[in-house]
Amino acid sequence: MRTICLYFQVHQPFRFRRYRFFDIGNDHYYYDDFSNESIINKVAEKCYLPANNILLDLIRKHGSRFKIAFSISGIAIDQFELYTPHVLKSFQKLAETGSVEFLAETNAHSLVALKDKNEFLKQVRTHEEKVEKYFGQKPRVFRNTELVYSDEMGAMVAEMGYKAMLTEGAKHVLGWKSPNYIYCNAINPKLKVLLKNFKLSDDIAFRFSNKSWNEWPLTAEKYTGWLNNIDRKEEVVNLFMDYETFGEHQWAETGIFEFLKAFPGSVLSNSDFSFSTPSEVVNKLQPVSAVHVPHPISWADEERDLTAWLGNELQEEAFNKLYDLSEKISKCKDETILKDWNYLQTSDHFYYMCTKFFSDGDVHAYFNPYESPYDAFINYMNVLSDFEIRVNAAVPQTGKDQEIANLTKLISDKEKLIEKYTAEIEKLKKLKTVSGKARSQPGTQKRKSPEKTPAAKASTKTRRKTGGGK
Amino acid sequence: MFGWEFPPHISGGLGTASYGLTKGLSSIEEIEVTFVVPKAYGDEDQSAIRLIGAGDISIIRKQIDIEGFRKKMDFLEVKSGIVPYVDPEDYWRLTEKEVSGEYRFVQVDDEGKIQFSGKYGTDLLTEIANYAVVSSVIAEETEFDLIHAHDWLAYPAGIAAKEASGKPLVIHVHATDFDRSGGKVNPDVYAIEKRGMDVADRIITVSNLTRNTVIEKYHIDPAKVITVYNAVEPVVEKESSWFRKGMDEKIVTFLGRITMQKGPEYFISAAHRVLQKMNNVRFVMAGSGDLMNKMISHAAALKIMDKFHFTGFLKGNDVFQMLHLSDVYIMPSVSEPFGISPLEAMQSNVPVIISRQSGVAEILTHAVKVDYWDINAMADAIYGILKYPALSKVFIKFGKQEVDDLKWENSALKVREVYRSAIGVN
Numbered sequence: 001m002r003t004i005c006l007y008f009q010v011h012q013p014f015r016f017r018r019y020r021f022f023d024i025g026n027d028h029y030y031y032d033d034f035s036n037e038s039i040i041n042k043v044a045e046k047c048y049l050p051a052n053n054i055l056l057d058l059i060r061k062h063g064s065r066f067k068i069a070f071s072i073s074g075i076a077i078d079q080f081e082l083y084t085p086h087v088l089k090s091f092q093k094l095a096e097t098g099s100v101e102f103l104a105e106t107n108a109h110s111l112v113a114l115k116d117k118n119e120f121l122k123q124v125r126t127h128e129e130k131v132e133k134y135f136g137q138k139p140r141v142f143r144n145t146e147l148v149y150s151d152e153m154g155a156m157v158a159e160m161g162y163k164a165m166l167t168e169g170a171k172h173v174l175g176w177k178s179p180n181y182i183y184c185n186a187i188n189p190k191l192k193v194l195l196k197n198f199k200l201s202d203d204i205a206f207r208f209s210n211k212s213w214n215e216w217p218l219t220a221e222k223y224t225g226w227l228n229n230i231d232r233k234e235e236v237v238n239l240f241m242d243y244e245t246f247g248e249h250q251w252a253e254t255g256i257f258e259f260l261k262a263f264p265g266s267v268l269s270n271s272d273f274s275f276s277t278p279s280e281v282v283n284k285l286q287p288v289s290a291v292h293v294p295h296p297i298s299w300a301d302e303e304r305d306l307t308a309w310l311g312n313e314l315q316e317e318a319f320n321k322l323y324d325l326s327e328k329i330s331k332c333k334d335e336t337i338l339k340d341w342n343y344l345q346t347s348d349h350f351y352y353m354c355t356k357f358f359s360d361g362d363v364h365a366y367f368n369p370y371e372s373p374y375d376a377f378i379n380y381m382n383v384l385s386d387f388e389i390r391v392n393a394a395v396p397q398t399g400k401d402q403e404i405a406n407l408t409k410l411i412s413d414k415e416k417l418i419e420k421y422t423a424e425i426e427k428l429k430k431l432k433t434v435s436g437k438a439r440s441q442p443g444t445q446k447r448k449s450p451e452k453t454p455a456a457k458a459s460t461k462t463r464r465k466t467g468g469g470k
Numbered sequence: 471m472f473g474w475e476f477p478p479h480i481s482g483g484l485g486t487a488s489y490g491l492t493k494g495l496s497s498i499e500e501i502e503v504t505f506v507v508p509k510a511y512g513d514e515d516q517s518a519i520r521l522i523g524a525g526d527i528s529i530i531r532k533q534i535d536i537e538g539f540r541k542k543m544d545f546l547e548v549k550s551g552i553v554p555y556v557d558p559e560d561y562w563r564l565t566e567k568e569v570s571g572e573y574r575f576v577q578v579d580d581e582g583k584i585q586f587s588g589k590y591g592t593d594l595l596t597e598i599a600n601y602a603v604v605s606s607v608i609a610e611e612t613e614f615d616l617i618h619a620h621d622w623l624a625y626p627a628g629i630a631a632k633e634a635s636g637k638p639l640v641i642h643v644h645a646t647d648f649d650r651s652g653g654k655v656n657p658d659v660y661a662i663e664k665r666g667m668d669v670a671d672r673i674i675t676v677s678n679l680t681r682n683t684v685i686e687k688y689h690i691d692p693a694k695v696i697t698v699y700n701a702v703e704p705v706v707e708k709e710s711s712w713f714r715k716g717m718d719e720k721i722v723t724f725l726g727r728i729t730m731q732k733g734p735e736y737f738i739s740a741a742h743r744v745l746q747k748m749n750n751v752r753f754v755m756a757g758s759g760d761l762m763n764k765m766i767s768h769a770a771a772l773k774i775m776d777k778f779h780f781t782g783f784l785k786g787n788d789v790f791q792m793l794h795l796s797d798v799y800i801m802p803s804v805s806e807p808f809g810i811s812p813l814e815a816m817q818s819n820v821p822v823i824i825s826r827q828s829g830v831a832e833i834l835t836h837a838v839k840v841d842y843w844d845i846n847a848m849a850d851a852i853y854g855i856l857k858y859p860a861l862s863k864v865f866i867k868f869g870k871q872e873v874d875d876l877k878w879e880n881s882a883l884k885v886r887e888v889y890r891s892a893i894g895v896n
Contacts, residue, residue: 020846021747021853317860355868374838377861378854385857 003236003276003284004227004267005194007143007166008243010048011073011109012040013348015369019379024386030340032369037083039367044087047247052090054246054257058264059097066264067099067275070243071143074107074127075346077134088134095135101277102131104139104162110345111309113144113153114296115323118330123342124160141166141278145347147196147240147299148306151186151292158191164282166240169195170297170304177289180234184287192282193291196240196299200226205241209254217255220262224270235285237273240299301356309350314377319350321384328395337394340387352376472506472605472617472624472631484644486810487676487700488620491642494701494882501886506608506627508601602626606634616889618642622659625666638671638892645676645807646683649731664688672892674698674885676808677829683807698884699833701876702813720751720856723796723820725789725811726803728759733802733825733842735761735768740802742772743849744856751777751856756792758783793818797862798855802842803828812837816873821865823851833876836868 017032058066072091080088094100106112107126112119124142131139142162144153149167157165169179179195203223207213215222227237242249250256267273276284300308310316322344329341353373370376473488495501605627609617617639619628625641632639647659667673667688673695675681681697684690722744724737734755741753755765755778762780769778784792793799799815799822806828813830815822816837824831825842838855840847855862 020850021857022743022846022849024747313860313864317858355864371839372835374836374851374854374861374865377858378850381854381858381861382850 002230002232002234002272003274003281005069005236005238005276005278005281006067007069007071007103007238007240007278008245009071009143009241010243011076012036012043012079013109013346014075014079014343015039015367016349016379016383019382019386021382021385024382025389028336028340028386028390030383030386031343035369036079040079040083040087043244043248044084046252047244048084048087049090050252050257051243051246051260052087052094054260055100056090056094056097058261059094059099062264062268064099065268065275067101067277067280069101069103069141069277070094071103071105072131073105073109073145074123074130075109075343077130092135095137099277101141101279102135102137102139103166103278104128104131104142106145108342108345109145109347110342111145111148111306111319111347111350112323112345113148113156114306114310115319116326117156119326120156121160140164141194141282143167146309148296149193149293149298150296151294153296154185154191154193154293155187158185158188162191164192164194164278166194166238166278167196167293168297168299168304169198169238172304173291173293173297177291178231178234180230180237181288182236182282182285183289183291186290186292189287189290192287194236194238194278194281195291196238198299198304200237201239201241204239204256204259205245205249208245208250208256208259218259220259220266221270223259223263224266227267227273228271236276236281307356308354309347312353312355312373314353314355314373315350318353318377318380318384321381321388325388325391328391331395332391334390334394337387337390340390344384344387349376349380353380471503472601472619472627484621486703487644487808488642490701490703490878491881491885493703494878494880495885497879498882498886501882501889504612504614506605602630606630609634609637616640616893618889619666620644622647622663622666625662629666629669632669639669640672640674640888640892641666641670642674643667643676643680643684643807646680646687648683648687649680649805649807670694672696672888674888676700677832679827679829679832680807696884696888698881698888699829699876700808700810701878701881702810702817702873703878704874705814705817718750720797721754721795722751722798722800722852722856723754723756723792723815724800724802725756725784725792725815726801728755728757728762728765730761731803731805732757732759733804734759734765736802736842736845736848737800738765738769738772738774738778739845740800740848740852741769741778742774743845744852745774745777747853748856753778754781754792754796755779756781756784756789790818793820796820798823798852800848800852801825801828801830802840802848804842806830813873813876816869819866819870821855821862821869823848823855834872836865836872 015032015036016030019027019030055068070091077088080091095102104124104127106120106123107130108123110123112123128139131137140162141164142157142160143166144157147167149165154165165185174195179197183193183195185191185193200223203215203218203226207215208218210216230237246256246260264275267275296306297304298306298308310319325341329338332338332341352368352370353376355373368376370379471488471492473485473492492503492505495503601624609631614635615637617628617631617635617637618641619625619639620642621644628639628641631637647655647663667684667690671694673684673690675684675695675697677699678697681692681695684695685692722741724732724734726732728734737753737755744751745753753774766775766780769775781792793815796815796818797820799812799820801809801812801822801824803809803825804827806825808829809824810830812822812824812828812834821837822834823838823840824834826839827842831837831839838851840851855865
């Protein structure tokens with residue numbers, strides 16, 4: 001059996017508003033609501049809604065013979081919920097058909113896997129919960145942001161219980177090997193690795209409307225012909241692409257929707273290929289060998305590496321400064337801070353700071369709110385500076401000793417309280433034996449105690465803060 | 471080529487540009503340049519061949535061999551009353567005098583001292599006309615294929631040469647009176663400029679910004695206006711003993727004439743914003759100009775004079791010293807046909823912020839570009855560069871590469887194309 005695995009990435013970042021340095025410490029709202037809302041609406045009209053409708057029709061027409069997979073970033077889900085609930089509904093409709101698999105990724109569409117294992121775990125779990133909540137599936141296959149993958153990340157993902165992971169069939173990794181087989185992780189062979197066939201994927205995603213391409217115009221028949229030319233022993237063709245390919249990267253006028261409509265029928269009737277979801281592929285097929293990826297790869301640009309996000313000093317500085325905060329964040333309970341923390345990590349912010357614009361400018365310019373990488377960096381760092389101030393205010397920031405001292409103080413305070421309450425309980429117990437109606441009192445006492453501790457915390461905090469200022 | 475100033479008497483952007491271009495052209499085999507400049511009285515090189523032109527005007531011809539030039543060049547100096555703003559810093563003073571009807575032209579000597587050459591009581595426009603008369607004599611006595619005139623004072627000379635010889639004329643617009651006057655255009659100057667542009671076979675502008683001015687304000691056929699960007703001479707790393715900063719403070723520098731055209735007040739307002747958030751930074755306004763006193767009161771009114779410094783006019787090595795001390799260079803020009811100084815800052819490893827209303831913004835990638843009136847963006851850029859070290863690191867690295875790629879040889883090749891189309895050769 002030969003099969004095609006179609007997978008679409010859905011993501012839109014929360015773009016920042018123009019955040020000037022004099023906003024630092026004064027204004028804690030970072031987002032450009034207008035552009036976020038208008039962009040998501042625009043993409044919904046041009047891509048998500050029409051493409052979803054086509055896919056739904058195709059599933060109805062071909063039944064279980066046509067299958068697809070999505071990964072919708074947590075941030076995109078948040079935005080759908082906020083701005084375009086009808087888009088979320090249309091994805092849910094697709095989910096109900098049973099022919100659509102939803103994959104797990106990091107909630108924030110972040111590159112946290114490179115930096116912080118615990119935070120990575122947390123983000124993936126959050127995303128899993130979101131997928132379960134909205135689409136009623138527990139994801140079993142993982143795809144990292146921008147298909148970023150390395151041996152170590154694969155092992156980490158296997159440890160979390162995933163069966164498989166998606167990544168790029170990068171030439172420098174595969175060498176003479178074909179991406180059209182299942183591979184396994186080099187450290188933990190239990191994790192299967194699906195590799196993108198970038199030639200066939202990019203024919204649709206990037207070259208479809210390119211009139212100077214010698215294969216233009218691309219038709220479903222021609223494409224099926226290419227699939228038929230693939231060596232009969234090869235088992236799976238992984239076509240991974242941005243969902244925005246349909247209607248947004250390639251406009252409706254290019255005929256991309258017609259291609260999408262015709263493609264499954266053409267494949268099913270003129271070739272021996274079937275369609276499978278990633279889970280089905282890994283259930284059916286056995287890995288042919290391990291794939292060795294010591295250095296992280298991605299699906300971006302010619303180099304298929306991380307340089308689009310972490311290729312220059314600006315990106316590295318911003319990225320490191322951001323994750324310098326992760327320890328403090330792990331102690332933070334403030335909901336708004338945690339939300340901003342999430343949105344700050346979105347990989348797009350680093351993408352905007354990319355200075356490789358000469359070779360890959362077109363893709364990098366897509367919905368980029370900034371005029372230059374320098375602009376993007378300054379804005380991000382201003383936001384991050386404000387965020388840092390808030391984190392420091394919310395979480396104790398002084399030296400370890402100071403912190404231990406504070407904690408000891410807290411513990412001793414609590415012990416005193418416990419002593420006091422035990423005494424009181426004893427007293428009340430005695431009272432109870434006398435009169436059974438004094439039950440409400442211990443309840444009010446208990447409620448008071450957790451209120452007292454944060455109050456005590458807060459007062460120590462302010463004292464420390466003023467001390468640090470000098 | 472009719473120019474205005476030439477080494478060693480170089481001071482302004484115009485002189486730098488015509489020198490750089492001539493040097494670039496000297497590397498092209500098929501082009502030979504005879505450079506004609508008006509020259510101040512008493513400064514002639516006696517060893518040179520003397521030509522006597524119409525009237526009492528002498529022309530000095532010499533073969534000069536300039537370092538870095540691939541070949542020798544014929545260099546003609548016209549003894550003339552016009553030595554206009556040899557030093558751009560003093561131009562405002564000259565124009566101020568013009569109002570009172572008294573002309574005083576200033577020249578800078580080899581040591582950079584300002585000399586008042588004195589008794590040029592004649593009318594400037596007459597002098598320009600004299601230059602034109604001489605040029606027609608030169609045109610008759612010299613073999614050449616094409617005339618190239620730099621900026622308005624040389625246009626009449628170019629026109630006269632064209633009329634005398636029938637050879638095509640290319641005029642080079644480094645600035646227009648709209649840039650110099652800040653809107654108060656002098657009708658006489660405009661008339662000279664307009665006539666030059668009308669008569670010229672081809673017009674070279676230093677940026678698309680200037681090209682648009684030429685097309686829109688002077689109503690010139692766009693087909694004959696071509697933009698050729700300036701370049702910058704590579705710096706020779708001098709092993710000078712720069713003095714170092716005495717303290718751990720950042721310095722933000724504005725270097726240029728303090729005139730409306732350069733947008734000094736926007737720099738002061740941006741500095742004010744930055745100082746509200748940052749303490750270890752100083753701002754320097756280096757230069758002089760008619761707005762200087764006003765700017766000092768402006769800064770004083772904002773109560774930032776403890777962190778804001780006026781150095782007066784800097785020249786020669788002091789300029790490089792200033793750049794060397796700077797952490798950010800800013801050029802908030804309201805209207806700048808090209809603006810070569812940010813390129814020099816980038817050569818000195820200083821990150822630059824430039825206004826979008828400058829020609830140089832059209833070619834630079836590794837610079838922050840802001841609208842001159844957008845004080846917030848300007849302040850934000852200053853703050854960002856000072857506060858986030860990675861930014862200035864990247865700017866310096868890429869900026870240096872970028873500016874090193876701007877070579878006069880490349881500009882000269884483009885000028886050659888213009889020449890070819892003017893002559894009608896392909």
